[in-house]
Amino acid sequence: MNEDQVKGKAKDIGGKIQEEVGKVVGSSEQQAKGLSKQVEGKVQEKYGDAKEVLKDQGNR
Numbered sequence: 001m002n003e004d005q006v007k008g009k010a011k012d013i014g015g016k017i018q019e020e021v022g023k024v025v026g027s028s029e030q031q032a033k034g035l036s037k038q039v040e041g042k043v044q045e046k047y048g049d050a051k052e053v054l055k056d057q058g059n060r
Contacts (some may be wrong), residue, residue, distance in 0.1 A: 002052060008045030019027050 019034030021027075 002048050002055075004044050004048030004051060006048075008041045008043070008048055011041030011044060013041075015039075015041055 008057030015034045017034070018037060021030050022030030022032075022034055
């Protein structure tokens with residue numbers, strides 16, 4: 001795993017937590033911010049996945 005994969009996963013998890021907290025306290029703003037973080041995290045994680053594939057192909 002590379003740094004982007006780890007950071008992306010962490011953002012995704014943090015976003016899920018923020019979304020759930022927003023639901024509990026009734027804050028649609030926090031829910032939206034949580035969803036946004038999840039998307040950002042997933043994108044960063046996929047970017048990290050792509051970097052790993054390119055790195056693996058370069059080592060052949």
